[in-house]
Amino acid sequence: MKTWPIWIAGTIVLAAVLHILTIFALPYGIMDRAMAGIAAQAGGVNKAVYPDPVTAASRGIVRPSPDLLYTACVYDIGARPLRITSPVPDTYWSLSMFASNTDNFFVVNDRQTKAGRIEIILATDDTAKSGNDTPVVIAPSSRGIILFRSLIASDAARPEVDALRRQSRCEPL
């Protein structure tokens, strides 16, 4: 009996499986690498890093905007929730959160905050909700990236915006 048709069919099925696995695994792999890079710069997870403005020498994250100052933390809330605090400047500013599969599951910008400050708790479930009013965001994955964007509207505005973003914190509860 000829076996080559079975071999060809088997190879095609295996190729299809590997194709699907690649497509599904790639975002996790790319996020893992980005998280490792940010955590290495910050000196660990659940800590913020305040990189310099991006230039052509910036090779960490693809397609960065040179008009923004980025501040980032890798979150790992498997054991404990995380408290995120930051002053909010008088310019475009946003706080966004990304799950381990790259999904942008939360974003808030300066116009949606009050009194020039923000405080948020990031947790895997709502048991972190305590008596106070601090909003709790439920993350779809226990690891991911928190990213602050601050717009540099002009060279004159840069020092103040830079000083403010360096007060952004990620701290385990």
Place this chain on the structure above:
Amino acid sequence: MKLVLKLLASFVVALVLGVGSALLLLRGGAGLGGAIAVGPWTTSAETGSADADPYTRARIAIGGLLALSRSETIYFTAATDDAGAPLRTRCAYRIIGTDPPARWWSITAYGADHFLIPNPQDRYSFGGNTLAREDDGSFVIFVGPAAADGNWIPTGEKEGTFTLTLRLYNPNEDAARDPSRIELPRIAGEACPS
């Protein structure tokens, strides 16, 4: 022994076909581009969204990791000029338009590797707040290797292709609902040395 060899050969062929076809498919996309087109600019409605299909998610991971979802920011990317010719670092272009409907916007040039293009001027982008305007409020941005008066984004000294990303931060409600109806700048190809 023969069976082991056959199994190994089958696995190698499947690996090359499966992984290779996946990477080839994903490489086709221009960074943050997608199925919605306005002239040479394209975007995806699903960027950053949990509704993104696995291919879109993988493509964004490669060419636009940590991009925001479209209620916050719409990212349009162009890999060609208005005539459909691929953008090349040795050619000169004029981006002509008026402010798109957003709180703040910017246009940035990226090399084929998705990173900023090295240039002695350290100039990579112009935003609604930083560019010089014409008398009627419209703008022209020159993109190319040779210095130009006014708003100039240098494309450096290396030969290659590049892409442009237009960011619309806090787009107007109509724009976020239907990005395909936004009026976007034209990208006119100028001199291109052969």
